Amino acid sequence: MNSTAFSINLLIDLQQIFHYQFMQHAFEAGTVIAIVAGIVGYFVVLRRSAFAAHALAHIGFAGAAGSVLFGISPVIGLLVSTNISGFTMAILGTRAAHRDTQIGIVLAFMLGMGVLFISLYTGYATEAYSILFGEILGISSNDVLLTLVAGLIILAAVAIVYRPLLFASIDEDVSEAKGMPVLSLGIIFMLLVAVATSIAVQVVGVLLIFSLMVTPAATAQRLAKRPQRVMIIAILISLMATWLGLFISFYEPYPVSFFITSIVFSFYLFVRFVYQRIKPMESFSRQARKVKTFDK
Amino acid sequence: MTTLHSKIITAENLVAGYEGNIVWHDASFSIDQGEFVAIIGPNGAGKTTLLRLLLGLQQPISGTIKIFDAPPKRGNPQIGYVPQRHIIDNETTIESLELVRLGFSGKRWGFSLFSQNDNKAAFDALEAIGATELAHHSLNALSGGELQRVFLAEALVSNPNILLLDEPLSNLDMRREKDLLQLVNNVVRSRNVTALLIAHNINPLLPFLDKVIYIANGKVATGNPKEVLTSESLTALYGVPIEVLHDSKGNIAIIGIEDTHGHE
Numbered sequence: 001m002n003s004t005a006f007s008i009n010l011l012i013d014l015q016q017i018f019h020y021q022f023m024q025h026a027f028e029a030g031t032v033i034a035i036v037a038g039i040v041g042y043f044v045v046l047r048r049s050a051f052a053a054h055a056l057a058h059i060g061f062a063g064a065a066g067s068v069l070f071g072i073s074p075v076i077g078l079l080v081s082t083n084i085s086g087f088t089m090a091i092l093g094t095r096a097a098h099r100d101t102q103i104g105i106v107l108a109f110m111l112g113m114g115v116l117f118i119s120l121y122t123g124y125a126t127e128a129y130s131i132l133f134g135e136i137l138g139i140s141s142n143d144v145l146l147t148l149v150a151g152l153i154i155l156a157a158v159a160i161v162y163r164p165l166l167f168a169s170i171d172e173d174v175s176e177a178k179g180m181p182v183l184s185l186g187i188i189f190m191l192l193v194a195v196a197t198s199i200a201v202q203v204v205g206v207l208l209i210f211s212l213m214v215t216p217a218a219t220a221q222r223l224a225k226r227p228q229r230v231m232i233i234a235i236l237i238s239l240m241a242t243w244l245g246l247f248i249s250f251y252e253p254y255p256v257s258f259f260i261t262s263i264v265f266s267f268y269l270f271v272r273f274v275y276q277r278i279k280p281m282e283s284f285s286r287q288a289r290k291v292k293t294f295d296k
Numbered sequence: 297m298t299t300l301h302s303k304i305i306t307a308e309n310l311v312a313g314y315e316g317n318i319v320w321h322d323a324s325f326s327i328d329q330g331e332f333v334a335i336i337g338p339n340g341a342g343k344t345t346l347l348r349l350l351l352g353l354q355q356p357i358s359g360t361i362k363i364f365d366a367p368p369k370r371g372n373p374q375i376g377y378v379p380q381r382h383i384i385d386n387e388t389t390i391e392s393l394e395l396v397r398l399g400f401s402g403k404r405w406g407f408s409l410f411s412q413n414d415n416k417a418a419f420d421a422l423e424a425i426g427a428t429e430l431a432h433h434s435l436n437a438l439s440g441g442e443l444q445r446v447f448l449a450e451a452l453v454s455n456p457n458i459l460l461l462d463e464p465l466s467n468l469d470m471r472r473e474k475d476l477l478q479l480v481n482n483v484v485r486s487r488n489v490t491a492l493l494i495a496h497n498i499n500p501l502l503p504f505l506d507k508v509i510y511i512a513n514g515k516v517a518t519g520n521p522k523e524v525l526t527s528e529s530l531t532a533l534y535g536v537p538i539e540v541l542h543d544s545k546g547n548i549a550i551i552g553i554e555d556t557h558g559h560e
Binding site for chain 1: 351354369370371372375377378379382383387388390392394395398399401402403405406407408409423430432434439450451
């Protein structure tokens with residue numbers, strides 16, 4: 001893939017890139033995943049469930065390693081293991097404060113299982129490597145289809161539960177008092193995270209899942225005050241990072257996931273330390289003012 | 297005003313608590329439409345428990361509690377609720393209007409953008425408590441007093457008959473405390489809403505109150521503040537010597553039960 005050199009003419013570059021089927025697949029799956037991650041990631045950030053998303057990905061590692069051992073596609077193992085454990089987590093800890101310890105306990109056990117499966121697997125170590133760090137360039141057309149279907153299911157589900165989930169995520173006590181099924185909404189949320197994580201692992205892997213599920217939404221939250229806008233910005237950030245990452249990796253011999261994580265992180269740093277200095281969102285300048293008045 | 301029909305909340309021999317652990321017992325009282333009621337008492341005495349019973353989030357161990365002659369049920373649209381803790385931190389950049397709108401139509405399933413109607417209801421609620429200028433501010437940028445006003449708007453947006461406020465004054469300085477109480481009082485008087493407000497200190501509330509519910513040592517005393525909060529009545533109720541002290545400004549302090557109240 002490095003035999004082709006980057007030229008100034010982007011059109012020719014893109015033609016070259018899309019000449020390869022694996023690049024087409026990568027762009028197709030990457031696009032679906034970026035959109036899904038931007039939306040689900042917003043709820044992850046809003047509900048302060050980053051640790052749960054992190055844990056689900058690690059549990060997915062055990063599932064993926066197990067399914068590789070039995071000769072099944074890792075995505076299937078990911079989907080099954082993350083959905084079961086996401087459901088369990090949602091039922092065990094209804095209050096956010098109790099979740100961390102329980103999740104941590106399950107997470108450690110499942111990682112242990114993953115290690116066992118990997119050691120039992122006599123094939124290539126690259127399988128484990130691609131689960132941990134992503135291997136979007138090796139994605140098959142079946143995987144693309146699966147990703148598309150999973151992505152559409154997530155979007156449809158979010159569309160149905162959008163407002164109640166938003167309400168329960170922002171103001172759980174009031175929404176519970178208003179009769180909203182907060183436990184069921186918590187379960188639905190965890191299942192959304194489970195499916196989104198399973199497909200996102202193909203791009204960035206288990207260990208780098210935050211780069212798509214958390215960083216773009218956390219960055220977007222600093223740029224907008226309305227949920228829909230935050231989600232749109234989060235999608236744009238993850239789309240840009242995925243496309244740009246794929247584009248660069250076509251010419252440079254380094255992993256795509258490295259480029260994606262670096263791009264979203266640079267963006268976060270830029271927004272946090274440069275953009276907000278130049279054009280502070282009213283809230284942050286008000287905060288600064290408040291601190292000053294307290295000083296007096 | 298206190299005719300038979302205007303009774304909005306009635307409790308008879310109410311016993312509250314969790315499995316095997318009675319928090320308080322034998323509470324019998326009634327609250328009329330349009331009354332401003334304070335719930336006071338030491339920490340852990342079971343003040344929030346009373347609100348949870350009214351919200352239908354918890355069931356009584358025995359006895360009855362009724363709202364408009366029906367047992368409380370979760371999701372009662374006649375109740376507006378401001379819980380004690382909202383998770384508002386640095387990361388909560390969402391704007392006030394959004395929260396108030398969710399209070400109005402957050403229960404709606406299916407994808408739809410907020411309608412003009414949602415917006416109007418939210419702005420009306422913000423206007424009712426004089427907080428329209430906060431509509432487009434992020435929650436993380438609001439002061440304690442401003443946040444309480446937005447929460448109050450969120451509770452009022454569905455036009456409830458009953459307001460349940462759990463320690464809305466806890467993080468406010470004296471001036472903001474007074475402002476907020478004035479606001480709640482205006483709502484109570486102008487809309488004939490019944491408000492139950494949990495507070496730690498009864499004194500700032502005294503000018504506004506119709507009734508007080510005093511919860512301590514597993515017992516509940518209810519009535520007009522002047523009648524209930526006296527050395528004689530509290531001593532009789534609790535069976536231990538309790539003194540209610542008055543200062544020259546009319547502030548009171550209750551001495552003799554774990555925690556003392558008052559003293560400004």
